[in-house]
Amino acid sequence: MSRSTRRYWLLKSEPTTFGIDDLAACPDQTTHWDGVRNYQARNFLRDRMQGGDQAFFYHSNCKEPGIVGTVEIVRAGYPDHTAFDPDSSYYDPKSTPENPRWFMVDVRLTERFPHTLTLAEIKRHGDRLEGLALLRRGNRLSVMPVAPAHWRFLLELARR
DNA sequence: GCCAACGTTGGC
DNA sequence: GCCAACGTTGGC
Numbered sequence: 001m002s003r004s005t006r007r008y009w010l011l012k013s014e015p016t017t018f019g020i021d022d023l024a025a026c027p028d029q030t031t032h033w034d035g036v037r038n039y040q041a042r043n044f045l046r047d048r049m050q051g052g053d054q055a056f057f058y059h060s061n062c063k064e065p066g067i068v069g070t071v072e073i074v075r076a077g078y079p080d081h082t083a084f085d086p087d088s089s090y091y092d093p094k095s096t097p098e099n100p101r102w103f104m105v106d107v108r109l110t111e112r113f114p115h116t117l118t119l120a121e122i123k124r125h126g127d128r129l130e131g132l133a134l135l136r137r138g139n140r141l142s143v144m145p146v147a148p149a150h151w152r153f154l155l156e157l158a159r160r
Numbered sequence: 161g162c163c164a165a166c167g168t169t170g171g172c
Numbered sequence: 173g174c175c176a177a178c179g180t181t182g183g184c
Contacts, residue, residue, distance in 0.1 A: 014182090038167075061182050119183075138165040140181050 007048065008151040009055035010134060011071070011107070012142040020057050020068045020112060029109035030074060034082045035090045037102060041143035046077040046103040048145070055107065056146065056154065058134075059116070066118035067158055075106035117158040128153055 011033060013019065023031060036042055053073040059065055079100035082090040095101035119134075126135055133144040146154070 012182090040167095065183070138181095140166060142181090 005050070007050065007053045008146040008148060009044070009049065009053060009073075010058050010067070010144050010146050011055045012058045012060040014061045015059045016062065019059060020109070023057070023071070023107070023109050024112065026109075030106060032080075032104050033107050034080050034104045036080070036104065036142060037090065037092070038140075038142060041141055042101075042103055044143045044145065045105055049073050049105050050076050054110070054151070056151075057109075060142075064116050064118055066116040066120075066122065067113070067154065068116050069112040070110045070155075071107040072110045073105050074108045077103040077105055080104040113158045115158075117154065121157065122154070125153070125157065 015021075023029060033045070036045060051073055055071050055073065056067045057069045057071055058067050079097065080090070080095075080102040082088040082104075083092040083095035083100070083102045084097060085091055086093075090102075092101060122129065122132075123135065129135060129150055131147065132150050133139060133141060133146075
């Protein structure tokens, strides 16, 4: 059966916290995408992401913000256990195993771009990226959808 | 380090 | 339910 509903995403991470080098160093280049504490982003993780979806890995809050590679979603949304851990900086006592508030997915590294596709360059192509959430004013979402046409166009830019 | 934009909190 | 105060995000 074909999957007609594959979706594309963009995941932000601060490289000083967890960058693409860190993902590359993980066993099987796979890890939990934990620590998301925003409801809109949570809803995407919990309700919309599926195994087989693909996402851009975006470095934020750093010298050269931009897209640095791609990952595949290898496990759909499930409770973020870091919220249950009092020793975690992501601890949230309002989230319990019985009634989890925060969710995560598992991702596996699929591609590292030879160069960062910088936010500055993405902005230069804004006319081809109408509606891209990353370019919306004041955007702060750390998990956002990417339209298939935008995915293809950004991938082309990143690989050249 | 600055600061605009945004989300959350909590008093009322 | 309003909204001011506050904390966070994230580009520059």
